[in-house]
Amino acid sequence: MRRRRVGTSGLEVSHIGLGTLTWGADTDADAAKAQLAAFVDAGGTLVETSDAYGDGAAQETLRGVLASAVAREQLVIAGRASLPGGPLGDGAARGALLAALDATLARLGIDHLDLWQLPGFDATVPLEETLSAVQLAVMAGKVRYAGLVAPAGWQLATVAERGRTLGSITVPVSAQVEYSLLSRDVEHELLPAAQHHGLGLLAWAPLGRGVLTGKYADGTPADSRAASPTLAPYVEARRNERSARIVQAVLTAADGLGTSPLSVALAWVRDRPGVAAAIVGARDAAQLAASMAAESVTLPAEIRSALDDVSATR
Known part of the structure; x- marks a missing residue:
C-alpha cells in the first residue's frame, strides 16, 4: 500500500486507514486481531480510534491486539479526543484535554499518540488555552502531531493561524471529516482552507456509510448496519433519491x-x-479485504469525471 505525507507536514501514513468504531462491540477481539494483522500485512499503517467508541471498548480491544499481534512501532495511531467533563473543566479546556489524553494512553497501553485529533471548536475556552494543551503534550512526548475533527473552514483557518503565533508544534497537520461521493460539502470551504494552510484530510465514511457499496440498492440486508436499531439512523441519513442516482453511477x-x-x-x-488517507471500517477481515482490493484500482479520467458530475453539490 502506498503512503502519503499528511498535508505539508513530515507525518506519513498509508493512504487507506483502519477505523475501530465497531471494535469491542460488533467486532470482537479475535476479529479485530485478524483485521489488524491483515491490514499491516497489506502495508497499512494508519489506525484511527477514539475514547468515545464503545465508551472505551474499542481502545481496550486495540490494546489487546497490540499486545498479541502487531508491534506498536508498525502503526501510526490517531486518537480522537472526546469532550469529557470533570473537575478540571470540560470541552476543550487544557485540563480536560490533558486528562483525557492520559486516560487514552492508559487505555491503549502506549506512551504516545502519533496523531492527537482535537474535537470541535469550543467557543467557551480561549483558543490559546486549547493549543497550549497541544504544546504541552508534544513537549512531554505524549503526542507527535495534532489534528482537528470536523472543523468548519473558518475554524480550521483560525486554529492554523493562531497556532503559528504559539510555535510550529501547535499548528494542526490534519482534519478528519466525512467525505464521499454522497458527502462533498467539505469541498466548498473546508478543503480549500486545509490546502491553503497545509493540512491533509483524513476522509471518514468514504463509502457513504456503506450506501456506496450498493448493498442497499434492493433493500436492507438483515446483517447490515441499516438493520441495526442503533446504527440505522446513521445509515438512513445517506439513503435518498440523490444517493440512489450516485449509487447507480458507481x-x-x-x-x-x-x-x-x-x-x-x-x-x-x-x-x-x-x-491524505481514507479511513474504512470493517466488521471482519473479509470486509477489510474488500477495501484493501481498492489499492489496485485507478479510475480512468472519464469515469472520474462522470462521478464528479452526478455527485456535484453545486
Whole structure:
C-alpha cells in the first residue's frame, strides 16, 4: 500500500486507514486481531480510534491486539479526543484535554499518540488555552502531531493561524471529516482552507456509510448496519433519491471496470486532491479485504469525471 505525507507536514501514513468504531462491540477481539494483522500485512499503517467508541471498548480491544499481534512501532495511531467533563473543566479546556489524553494512553497501553485529533471548536475556552494543551503534550512526548475533527473552514483557518503565533508544534497537520461521493460539502470551504494552510484530510465514511457499496440498492440486508436499531439512523441519513442516482453511477462504473462498487467509491475519495488517507471500517477481515482490493484500482479520467458530475453539490 502506498503512503502519503499528511498535508505539508513530515507525518506519513498509508493512504487507506483502519477505523475501530465497531471494535469491542460488533467486532470482537479475535476479529479485530485478524483485521489488524491483515491490514499491516497489506502495508497499512494508519489506525484511527477514539475514547468515545464503545465508551472505551474499542481502545481496550486495540490494546489487546497490540499486545498479541502487531508491534506498536508498525502503526501510526490517531486518537480522537472526546469532550469529557470533570473537575478540571470540560470541552476543550487544557485540563480536560490533558486528562483525557492520559486516560487514552492508559487505555491503549502506549506512551504516545502519533496523531492527537482535537474535537470541535469550543467557543467557551480561549483558543490559546486549547493549543497550549497541544504544546504541552508534544513537549512531554505524549503526542507527535495534532489534528482537528470536523472543523468548519473558518475554524480550521483560525486554529492554523493562531497556532503559528504559539510555535510550529501547535499548528494542526490534519482534519478528519466525512467525505464521499454522497458527502462533498467539505469541498466548498473546508478543503480549500486545509490546502491553503497545509493540512491533509483524513476522509471518514468514504463509502457513504456503506450506501456506496450498493448493498442497499434492493433493500436492507438483515446483517447490515441499516438493520441495526442503533446504527440505522446513521445509515438512513445517506439513503435518498440523490444517493440512489450516485449509487447507480458507481454500480455502472464498477461493472465497466470489472471491479466492485466499494473499490470505485473508495478509489474516488482516496485520490481526491488534498486527501491524505481514507479511513474504512470493517466488521471482519473479509470486509477489510474488500477495501484493501481498492489499492489496485485507478479510475480512468472519464469515469472520474462522470462521478464528479452526478455527485456535484453545486
